[in-house]
Amino acid sequence: MLGFTASRVQISTYLCGVALFSISFLVFLNSSISFVITQRIGQDHDVGDAVGTLGFADELVALVACPAWGLLSDRVGVRSVAVMGYAIIGLSLCVLVQAKNVYPQLLLGRLLFSLGATASATMVTAILPAMTGIKAVHDPRSPIRRAGRRSHALAPSISSELTITPARFRSQSPAMDGAHNRDTVASTSHLAGLVGMFTGCGALVALLVFLPLPTRFQKAGETPAASVADAFYVVGAVAIVVAVGCFFGLRNLPAEEGKGLHRLVHADPHKTSETTSTSRQALSYPRLFLASVQLGFKSRNIGLGYLGGFVARASSVAISLFIPLFTNTYFLRTGDCLVDPSNPSDIKNACPRAYKLAAALTGASQLVALLCAPLFGYLSGRYPKFNLPLLVAAAAGIVGYSAFGSLTSPDPKSKDGTGAVFLIVALLGISQIGAIVCSLALLARGIHNDEGPEESPSVEDSSIGTDHASAGATPPQSPLLTPAGEDAPLLIDHNNYPNHSDCSTPRPSGSRSHAHLKGSIAGTYSLLGGFGILLLTKAGGALFDISGPSAPFYMMASFNAVLLVVGTGVAAWEVIQSRRKREHDLR
Template sequence: MMASPALFTASRSQTLTYLLAVCPFSIAFLVFINSSISFVVTDLIGLQHGEGDAVGTLGFADELLALVACPLWGVLSDRIGVRHVCTAGYAILALALVVFVQATNVYPQLLLGRLLFSVGGSAVSTMVTAVLPTVTGRADPQANRESVSSELTITPERARNGQHAPGTSASPSARLSGFVGTCAGCGALVALSVFLPLAARFEKIGLSPAQAIQRSYYVVAAVALIISLVCFVGLRDLPGERSKSWSALWKSDSCEDDEDEDSFVDYPKLSYWKQLSTALTLGFRNRSIGLGYIGGFVARASSVGISLFIPLAVNHYYRTSGLCHEEREPLPGSGLGDIKKACPRAYIVASILTGSSQLVALIAAPAFGYLTDKSRRYNFPLLSAALVGIIGYVIFACLPSPQFEKPDGSLWVFMVMALLGISQIGAIVCSLAVLSNGILRVSIDDEALRKLHEERCANGDENEPDEDQSLLGGSVNRRLEHLSHLKGSIAGVYSLYGGVGILLLTKVGGLLFDVLSSSTPFFIMAGFNGVLLTTGIICGSMNHFGFEISR
């Protein structure tokens, strides 16, 4: 994994902090609270009826707040730096986990605790995307300056179309994104195998169920606090982040000298609203970034399609087929926890199917990172993941039975689950890589912009130059000038797209699951992958023919 450290601008310790702390635990704490929240509601709060509705409402409120919080954290990271946002995010998660188990009622106490968790979770999940281009920037600035000078001397079209010099052909973002996917999957395994059994272990030593749940949350909160400290130390002095601090919240661009040689390139010159609106519109003006946004939409929706709707579909099949002999029926919208109580056979089958899917995804993640590095112009791995997703979701929706045991089942269902896992991890890894490459590709003009800035300051003119002042002057300069400052904002919008994907699939898919067919959510997911495939083909064709969107 660290065989080629020269490919990364970050140090070994910074890269390891990102891979082993930021990536896995951004998922681990979310999986833990989602898996244990039903026990908090029933065993700690003591709610006997309507726990399914309470859990669903808390989850929906979490996602709604995340839609707002993710872009805001992204914009903030462009001012104060990704290190401070990661540190604050995990500290907030630690506080939220402690506050969560102090609640004595669902509304408003448990709701406020879940919203606080959403604020911290939004910060760390957004930083998984924002740190990637920071860690995998160009390793040789001098060589890069020469290649930039060569490119810009010829024509700015080459810069906009991503035609790099031979020395800049490596794509460490694509390679590292594969390991990001693997580490995120390992984080989910940590939550399920280490965090979640804590309550049962505390019960075995004599604590009551309520005390055991509280104690387990305290332990996990302590881990979150440790990860916060690790991020504070491990992400110190990241490349391009030295000029960012809390004091930058109130600073503006000027022509004054700065001790940090990277301050011009990294210093935010846009208002907060302009940062966010620019990141949003970049999805329509830059092919790589737009494709990354849509990939993030599909990736997050895929996670819900596998973790939520496959268990519900299995449970629905068992109930409608008369294969559940337990007296108690699951509460509406109660999720996997009550499926386990109402129909253990369905729970076992659902667990095996989703587990096999996630295992395949975990194994395939590095391969997608490697393949994405080899096909950055046409994004064939991302297109393949979308195509596999279309095939997999359509086949699963048409299966007569989700069972894998005869006489009614077939082992072919595992092949279908493998396709779904490949599609999910392909969308995650490839969208991260495409987005990061898009950010770094447009940032090749940093050196030219630095010279332009110095010329403007020397002439006492801080306004936009005429087009004959510089090759990157005028409209071209306005197009490219601020992208190197918007890594966090772009990451926030990426998370925003993912949140919209989750809400859309859960609400529309859940409604149609009840009123139309249990197969509907999977056809919706096939449609999402179809949109991604179509968009990818269009972007690849535009790259092939050198067509440029008007900016």
């Protein structure tokens, strides 16, 4: 049985709302912003430069906004940030078509859109851990259950601590805990695969539904300027509808109890003075960010997830930007394109063969990625021990990018071309979606702390204080009642172990969950992904001009090589730790 702790409505809202549309509006805006410049503003020169500047400003804002939204969600909740994100997107799309000039009006509108887009993209990662977890059997008398609402807390009932029954013993035995962990890993990985598939479908929604709107309005008799504006109004209205759906569909998410806008700048007024002091300490956003960065070094799952996100985002640029650029450069070099010097960016009309081939190559890569997303989700849950699916994705990236970089011609019909180019771009799609799905699953597993108590960092190491309930975290589980040895006392003296750190009785891994940091972790994940995009865009673009068209692809091969080496090192560490544990058990 899969370990979903969210309801069907919450999961459906997450997939069909947050995940599906997280990329749709961005694809729509990137593809139609030039029409706003030409049709609405009326500028017919330096359009390419304006589009590039707007895109670069968008990425700069994203570098700051992604971790900021993640930190904010740890205080006000992921639901509030998702609603704000899509509401801002809807507002910005309506504001963009009111601009009378590129600078500063259109630029400010694009920056506003970037704020909303980064919020929705970050919440795709932050909400995932709340969807899955170790299911617990709650007692009606448990203080965790709140009157009048369904409880999703991941902690077992703490009623009747002094009574040992066969049911309690079985529910708290290591075997049962291991089974729950396996369910959590499987459900997290499967859901991550669905997230990858739904985000891919979101791009199709933008291409097949949103982008044709101006043409349809123009055929209905509207002017080009009015048709562009109406298309933006319609898509903006869709964003508002998604925000409303998230508001109602993501209510009462697991591990989100106590979070809300009241936690933005002050502590809960109903808490005691001691707890209020700690709660104010928990509002230190820099410390939350530092804790999420530190977890990248202390938790192997989170650290490997960060690296996988960096490679995945860089891979998206390599496929969408450098494959068309490589193709266009080849056709220009061979003299098959006649580009207008006054409009060198008009490759679509000046070189239709290059445009069609680039679209075919990138389309084949993305189609393979879309089909493989659920497969990687299944494999990641089926073989989580050594992260084999992620290693396979990294190996596919090394082979695929190295092979594409070594191509003389991307055209399979040319004398220097090869029909294997479509197999090569298929490997690129496998590498990209594998890194995306597996990194999301790793982050969720790291947040749930499903990597074993002997290696996993304790909550106290997160440097944000010890009052985790005030941060909206899952209440810690009580220690097991079964003594560690025959000479150990039957009942543990909690006065001697106030922090449960020195008890001989092991604690369940869920007691050290990092759910209170999931937003910060998601923000850091998106931040590193943004660095990957900027690094490949700037450094790869410069090397493209200096060293040749193959340079960005060899850069991506090296990124995947680093991911493979680190992933192999983590797998070797797991083998060593497992062997040490067996030796310890035999003693």
